[in-house]
Amino acid sequence: MKTWFITGTSTGLGRILTEKLLALGHTVAATVRKPEALDDLKGHYGKKLWVAKLDVTDTSQIKDVVNRAFADLGQIDVIVNNAGYALFCAAEEASDEQIEQQIDTNITGSIQVIRSALPYLRAQGGGRILQLSSAGGQTTYPNFSYYHLTKWAVEGFCETLAKEVAPLNIGVTIIEPGAHKTSFANAMVTAPTMEAYDKTPAGDVRRAVEAGSFPIKGDVNKTVQEMIACVDISPAPLRLALGGDAYRDMRAALAARLEALDNQKEVAMASELKE
Incomplete structure (x- = not known):
């Protein structure tokens, strides 16, 4: 059995992951903005569930909670950055405050959780x-520009991090789910719409979402099972695509980018200094 540290566990994927791990006999350090959201699990699992209040946009609070979790639980085997924020609007429509919240939650918060945990993972010999x-960390959809900003950024950070910490027996896996029916999808934050975007792809996507015409076939339970299973794979897979839509959309995006790059090969090589 392992000990897991998970952010954003009150609802959605984080909650389901916590429930499954506890049912399997693992120990979970769960962080939430409202600790009472886990009272039912705490009552049932007792000391197997360690709960702390955490707003991942507060770096000092992140450091304090991570320090306390390791102090109270000793070794923590798996760190899961799950807390997230999704801003759904055209780039011009978002407010400055919404953009800051998107970046602070998904990029800075994730980075600081990892940075706070790394000294402990190194000291215990891995994790x-x-x-x-x-x-959306590999492909893009209109109306999600700021969400994509954060996912592409954190993927670049984690891909680099994986190279740095692999010699220290620390594995990094980027989880890439497609669309799933979780409360997170219902928690997308919107902004006042601008008429100028009604007849653009941004407007098309908005109408499709409102009409419920996007097929959502992701199985949250199977996704969580694969996340749990991947920590026993060695070496750690750098990425884990979960859902047929994730596979199809990311493959199409990667193929298009590779084709575009190959089409520019002569220009790229011509701009190189000749010896």
């Missing part, structure tokens, strides 16, 4: 880091 991204 795993699971970073929640999405298919």
Whole structure:
């Protein structure tokens, strides 16, 4: 059995992951903005569930909670960055405050959780880091520009981090789910719409979401099972795509980028200094 540290556990994927781990006999350090959200699990599992209040936009609070978790539980085997914020609007429509919240939650918060845990993982001789991204960390959809900003950024950070910490027996896996029916999807934050975008792809996506015409086939239970299973794979997989839509959309995006790059090969090589 392992000990897991998970952010954003009150609802959605984080809650389901916590429930499954506890049912399997693992110990979970769960962080939430409202600790009472886990009172039912705490009553049932007792000391197997360690709960702390955490707002991942507060770096000093992150450091304090991570320090306390390791102090109270000793070794923590898996760190899961799950807390997230999703801003759904055209780039021009968002407020400055919404943009800051998106970046502070998904980029800075994730980075600071990892940075706070790394000294402990090094000292104990290793561990795993699971970073929640999405298919939107490799492809893009209109109306999600700021969400994509954060997912692409954290994927670049984690891919680099994986190279740095692999010799220290610390594995990093970027989790890339497709669309799932979780409370997170219902918690997307919107902004006042601008008429100028009604007849653009941004408007098309908005109408499709409002009409419920996007098929959502992701199985949250199977996704969580694969997340749990991946920590026993050695070496750690750098990425874990979960959902047929995630696979299809990311593959199409990567193929298009590779084709575009190959089409520019002559220009790229011509701009190189000749010896």
